[in-house]
Amino acid sequence: MKKYIFTILFLFYSFTIFSDDAKTIIQKVEKNLSVKNVIYKARMVVEENENKRSMDMIIYVKNEKNVYVEVLSSTDGNRSRFLKKDNSMWLFLPTAGRSVLIKGHMLKEGFMGSAFSYEDLSERRNLTDMYSIDLSEDDNSYILLMKAKVDDAPYKLKKSYIRKDVYLPYKEEIYSSSGRLLKEFFIKDYEKIKNIYFPKKIIMKDLLQSNNVTTIEYTQINLKDNLSDSYFTKTYLER
Template identity: 60%
Template sequence: MKKIFSVVFLITLYLASSAMSIDDVLERVEKNMVRTNATYLSTMKIFSEDGDRSMQMKMYVKDEKNVLVEVIESSEGGKSRFLKKNDAMWLFIPSAGRSVLIKGHMLKEGFMGSNFSYEDISENRKLRDIYEITLEEDSLYYILTMKAKTDDAPYKLKKSYVMKDAFLPKKEEIYSSSNRLLKEFIIEDYKEMNGINVPTRILMNDLLQKENYTEMTYDKIDLTTKIPDSYFTKAYLER
């Protein structure tokens, strides 16, 4: 009898030690999602009933707090640059000749009219700090349910379906406090580079509006070339 108890105890201990904790999952996802020293050439397409738009962008990411985005071509002809420096975000429109600090309610607006908000791009806080997180799993996904625990969390309720084999969210569902599905973030495609899984095509669907979504495709990804610090300055933004 004693032996049986010992075996059951050991099996339980093994299972407990091999199961992923919330922090483990978040850490693995963060490793794939949060980039340092990366340069992307990407295309953003915005689909809506009012008409479709597209723009090509070059993105330089030093770390979470230093990001430069240059819109090099757009279907509407406009060019602009964005600099995220620490918690501040600046927009520079060459034709206007000056940069503007994006703050307050402007951060809640769609980035270049897309379904991504400036806040989606500029959020620096750890998920653990703003959400109460619970973990479930099925055969394919770790399902992280995140409920806002601070007044200023970007979303009230979010469910993230993290692929067990890639540690990337296949889909993130954004709900209202009354559990109505409002937005969907989907990683359509990814590839392995330097030992990490990098998303190459993502979608953001606005479910309150028919056929309204934004598609971001990463055409070129460079994770090796070092980006000079001078890129992440207002002087470079306004050059």
């Protein structure tokens, strides 16, 4: 009997420690990935079959909730602007001369034609709220296996490989519920600014197509103490 009680207590105890560890790791990762007051300059390259297009963007981020993206130049002449404020998102199309509210199923579409969806960029819920997480590790990385525990999680199943030294994922694999690998996400480079590790180069591969890769490279990262609210208004978007 004592043996059983001991085993149960041991399992409970180890589960608690294990669970805390996963939580801590995720918190550290989210600290790096959750954006603060930052101005980025970035170059996005979208490769799809034999087509390749690129765009240079400026991105303003304030307290996660507010994001403003402006395409400064692009190979296809696209000069769209994008605003995310709290839970709403707008896309300004200069050719149409007006902004469109992105909602419902539009959120699932590719951000400016890339392999990232608007939802990928706008998701603000904590990973632990959406996924049940199993932790394992090898010499260099923690491996988080995340299974959706809520109906509206962005993905059914994903596996994240976290660097032990900087707490940034270097690779994420997105699977279907049947276990088929659908997308791969890589952080190829990072930069340490004020004790925060910022991804410098991220790559998303859509594996349903032979050559569908989106690369975002941050050429400039300016961490600010504060950013003016005027960037995050419809007036600024439609100016």
